[in-house]
Amino acid sequence: MLAPRSLRKAAVPPSLLSDPSPGSLQPTRLAVHVNAAGSSCSAYLASGCRVYKIEIAMEGEMLSKGKESLLIPINAEVAVARELCKCIDIYDQDIHVRSLRTLWYPSSFSFAQCMPQVNESGSMLAIAEGSQLSIWDLRTSNNGGCVHRISGPIGGIIYSVCSSPSGPIAVGGTDRTVTIYDPRRWSALSRWVGCSKYEITGLSFSSVDESFIYVQGVDYEITCGLWKGNERAFSFRGDSKWLGFSKCANTDVVAGWCESGSVFVADVRQDCLSVIG
Secondary structure, eight states: OEEEEEEEEEEOOTTTOSSOOOOOSSOBOEEEEEOTTSSEEEEEEEETTEEEEEEEEOOSOOOOBOSSSBOOOOEEOEEEEOOOSSEEEEEETTEEEEEEEOSSOEEEEEEOSOOTTOSSTTOEEEEEETTEEEEEETTOOGGGGEEEEEEOSTTOOEEEEEEOTTSOEEEEETTOEEEEEETTTTEEEEEEETOSSSOEEEEEEOSSOTTEEEEEESSSEEEEEETTTTEEEEEEEOSSOEEEEEEOSSSOEEEEEETTSEEEEEEEEEOTTOOOO
């Protein structure tokens, strides 16, 4: 079972960013990276045409549990260093490779990390557009590169899509349900209904245990749970609505940036003493 080791809160100095640009239903303006020693976390925040960076200390265990979720922690010390088109542009570093023309407005996309149909890594792209999940093969030009489409909730919108290193693809949106698809048959492996109180705008599989997934709602809550068993492990809340949500690529350090200027960082580890299911 996954268990949080620490939850930290860092405030962005008003002198640096006094009036961040408004958030959207797809808050993708935050990225986090942990150093090799795991002692600090770099949070990159995009507002307007600028990107800001803050350093957050990660040493030691800091955790306060409440009745239903983790309690909001006190501020941590930080060091500061000074879509409307239906199209996805693909770049190789700074070179534009090609453009993908979608049927609907794309809200999220993710490179499929492991596909049984192909051997080349990074050649398949999953795109959330309207109520559909579309799969694109960057190596072909037939049908514009689109090789498969899956219809989502009727009348709903898919806001977030993410892929697991082992293959499964997760989507979530207005129906407040996380749906996991099997890329071998493009059928639903599991549905976690009602895992969020509001629309789902952020998803990320755990790097520690891929049977767990992080779910970010449009309000101010992030939930971690077992998607196969539809069981919640833990959750934590910010002090206002999220402006951004991100998880480190190879470790379970999850961060959320709030409208108040606060950045919450949760360091999650596998609890070997407990087993779900």
